[in-house]
Amino acid sequence: MDPLFVPPADRWDACVARTLVGRDEVIYRSHLVGADPALTKEGGGNFSVKGTAEDHRGRVNRVLWMSAWGCDGATAEPADFPALRLDELLELRTSGSLSESEMVDYLVDCGLRGEQRRPGIETLTHAFIPARHVDHCHPDAVIALTSFPGGRIAADEEFGDEAIWFDYRQFDIGVARELADRIAASPRCRFVLLANHGLFTWADSSEQCYRNSLEAVARAEGAVAKALLGPADLGGWAVPQVAPQAAPGLLAKILPAIRGALLAGSPGTVLAVNRSPDAVRFASSTRGPLLSQAGPSCPDHLVTVGYRPLVLDQVPTGPEPVLTAIGRYRDWYDDYFERHVPAACRGLGKRTDLPRAIVLPGLGVVTAGPDAAMARLCADHFAQTMTVIRAADAAGGYRSLTPTQAAADEYWPLMRLKPQLRPPGGNLSGQVFLVTGSDDDRLSTVADQLAAAGAHVALGGERPAQAVAAARAISSRYGERRGVAVRSATRDPLGAVQDAVLAYGGFDVLVDMTGSAGLVSAALPVFTGQGRPGTVLLAPDEWTPTELARLESALDAGQADLIVNAVATASPIAVAQAAAFFARPARGGTESDIWQGAVLQPCRI
Ligand SMILES: [Zn+2]
DSSP, rough: OOOSSSSOOOOOOOOHTOOOTTHHHHHHHHHHHTTTTOOOOOTTTEEEEEEEETTTTTEEEEEEEOOOOOHHHHGGOOOGGGGHHHHHHHHHTOOOOOOHOOOHHHHTTBBBBSSSSOOOHHHHHHHHHHHSEEEOEEEOOHHHHTSSSTTTHHHHHHGGGEEEEEEOOOHHHHHHHHHHHHTOTTOOOEEEEEETEEEEESSSSHHHHHHHHHHHHHHHHHHHHOOOSOOOOOOOSSSOOOTTHHHHHHHHHHEEEHHOOOOTTTSOEEEEEOHHHHHHHHHHHHSSHHHHHOOOSSSSHHHHTOOEEEOOOOOOHHHHHHHHHHHHHHHHHHHHHHHHOOOGTTTTTOOOOOSSSSTTTTTTEEEEESSSSHHHHHHHHHHHHHHHHHHHTTTTTOOOHHHHHHHHHHHHHHHTSSOSSSEEEEEEEETEEEEEEHHHHHHHHHHHHHHHHTTTTEESSSSSHHHHHHHHHHHHHHTSSEEEEEOOHHHHHHHHHHHHHHHHHSEEEEEEEEEOOHHHHHHHHHHHHTSSOEEEEEOSSSHHHHHHHHHHHHHOOTTTTTTEOOOOOOOOOHHHHHHHTTTTGGTTTTTOOOOOOOOOOEEOO
């Protein structure tokens, strides 16, 4: 049996740490904890240190350097740690009542400098804990320990009076005061176990604070292991996994339909497919899919996945059962919204009634996001929930937030106003282009130009190594998985199309510079599957009689699902501009859009 948890790595480097003081101490620790998925997922948790700093008039103040709201601990910079006047924060320790919005305003007003990032909602807890260093994170093992009925007893046995158990609640000023009171009344306490949420640790030295987190996770792992009542196999296989050689073909049929359905709720959508052994086992198990309906392991899951994923009850044989299930999910979500979202939290409207994680028995888990990074983060949060469910189930049963608790958090105005981890990209954000060609340099330039405008680009070049290098360069320049290499479109058109679908769920535009006869017909089922017109831009290196014949053939293949355009230009930048222009009908532009470029004279049907 595989281990239940991946343990955190001890990455403390004393040589580095001893050179750091004040805010730099917490930045270093934030990098260590924030980059360790066993301690927290991207953007989760927050970190602080208390010290002194001068204000604009040179007066020395006691300050709390606190993670900014929405910052990612792994990559945090000095600007992500605003300095707050600690004495003003501590004035709230015992007196005064503040609404949520008043509390947020108060925290901003405590800023030492005018132009600072906003601190997060757990700031007062950090301030009220007297220790110099305080960390909050979301470890799988701690969440699992607090997610089964016997978890509290197991935690008591392991931690005794070294830990405080805190039942799930939204973080407001009352929580911060109550936690501070309980910590003050329990002198041996070194940890707070936040049920269905995570962990607080603290210490007067940065290293000890970090080590307390590692210790808490190791002890939580041990407590869960002791509490196991049987094998952690979620009841075993309910359906066999789809054979590895058959899965890509089946997914290539299903994913465009999913992407098309999800595009109804957003201008752009990118999918990520988790086919890891853990994901396939979970999706195919007797109890895993059912238990996933019980709610999230951690509140961060609510932001990306929502309260629950869509679960199919058997191995899908094609798109139809998935589309039917998405329809049922929308009905369920509308009911969840009506029943559980408080009237006071509806001001910003419904987030979406479309699923953002889909459990496919036999195949794995598909997640969605406005870009590849957010689709991956959604996958990370659901992977954490799968880990927690597996452990909690084996320890006696999985318990999570009620629908009412989850809806209150999912629609909590403070949560909805949380800054996005990344700013939205350019005007092709969430759009996917399959760019193919036999001239690798031309292909790379077209792909780079489209990625610069926010697109995700699948590159099907002549030489695989060059396509891989170009895709890597695009991802490092513009963002995670913004470029991927696919098989050569000239030699294997069907393979290139399938790779692009498996990478992103589908594509909106095919830029065909290959001269390959089969590429347009290979792409057509993807557009048909997405249920919306796709765009093909034919842009050969030169218009030979053969190419003109190919254009005729592509036009003949044209149907309601396909809009074919052609351009004659040697300039790869002009090709990219044309591709971006012709992507507009795919995004809901009108047929009357007319190309205004000075360089190109496209032929259109
Ligand atoms: Zn948290």
